[in-house]
Amino acid sequence: MDMDGVLVREEHLIPGADEFVSELRENGIGFMVLTNNSIYSPRDLRARLRRTGLDIPEDSIWTSALATARFLKEQRPGGSAYVVGESGLTTALHSIGYVLTDRDPDYVVLGETRTYSFEAITRAIRLVESGARFIATNPDEKGPSREGSLPATGAVAALIERATGRAPYYVGKPNPLMMRSALRALGAHSESTVMIGDRMDTDVRSGLEAGLQTLLVLSGISGRDTAELFPYRPTKVLDSVAELVGRTRDPFGEHAAEEAEEKAEHV
Numbered sequence: 001m002d003m004d005g006v007l008v009r010e011e012h013l014i015p016g017a018d019e020f021v022s023e024l025r026e027n028g029i030g031f032m033v034l035t036n037n038s039i040y041s042p043r044d045l046r047a048r049l050r051r052t053g054l055d056i057p058e059d060s061i062w063t064s065a066l067a068t069a070r071f072l073k074e075q076r077p078g079g080s081a082y083v084v085g086e087s088g089l090t091t092a093l094h095s096i097g098y099v100l101t102d103r104d105p106d107y108v109v110l111g112e113t114r115t116y117s118f119e120a121i122t123r124a125i126r127l128v129e130s131g132a133r134f135i136a137t138n139p140d141e142k143g144p145s146r147e148g149s150l151p152a153t154g155a156v157a158a159l160i161e162r163a164t165g166r167a168p169y170y171v172g173k174p175n176p177l178m179m180r181s182a183l184r185a186l187g188a189h190s191e192s193t194v195m196i197g198d199r200m201d202t203d204v205r206s207g208l209e210a211g212l213q214t215l216l217v218l219s220g221i222s223g224r225d226t227a228e229l230f231p232y233r234p235t236k237v238l239d240s241v242a243e244l245v246g247r248t249r250d251p252f253g254e255h256a257a258e259e260a261e262e263k264a265e266h267v
Helices: 017-026 042-052 064-075 087-095 118-129 153-164 176-186 200-209 254-266
Strands: 033-035 061-063 080-084 107-110 133-136 194-197 213-217 236-238
Touching: 033 042, 033 176, 042 061, 061 064, 061 176, 064 087, 064 107, 064 133, 064 176, 080 087, 080 118, 107 118, 107 153, 118 153, 133 153, 176 200, 194 200, 200 213
Parallel strands: 033 061, 080 107, 107 133, 194 213, 213 236
Antiparallel strands: none
């Protein structure tokens, strides 16, 4: 499941999210909380969620920074990177043995940050021009704040792409690569897993392309009207995860329909 818009909204718990997570645990249903935000480490995000009343273990949190690190480890083990981002990304890259440098790196890796500097972006442009491969953690163009929209990774990536003529490879949602890496970390299979998200363009699309059934909740970005504008549809639309309380074993009501048919046959 996605985090922002599904479990929390900014720093507030979405009503019913705590009951939903508790029921998943009670029923022994494994879950992974996903986020395209690469600023924070799983430890940071766990602390943030605990302040809202949710206790999610670190190993149940999967970020675009972790997905990017796993991708780079598989592509070029022991490589080097120039990073424009925060501790969530640098920690993930250090954990796979990458060297962070601004001298002839294998990759320029762009992530989320609240302190984009002209100097860092200029350095990234020159390194990409010199042959460094361009990776971005996610394509989100903007993010929310109390004061309004903030430019996010996708917007800054577009600036670098325009200056260099080199498009980045985005690892995070909607790339199904992030979904598959999360499935591996969870030890799950796409046929028995559901993706719950609040965005049609990232959550539902990535779930769909990874072969999962999808649930769109209306507690975040996408509404019923905007969902109809896309050429693909979620498996089901819910107001929030609160509607899944009492139904975590059967989120689509499939067994309920089967039971009703069986009862009808015996009448």
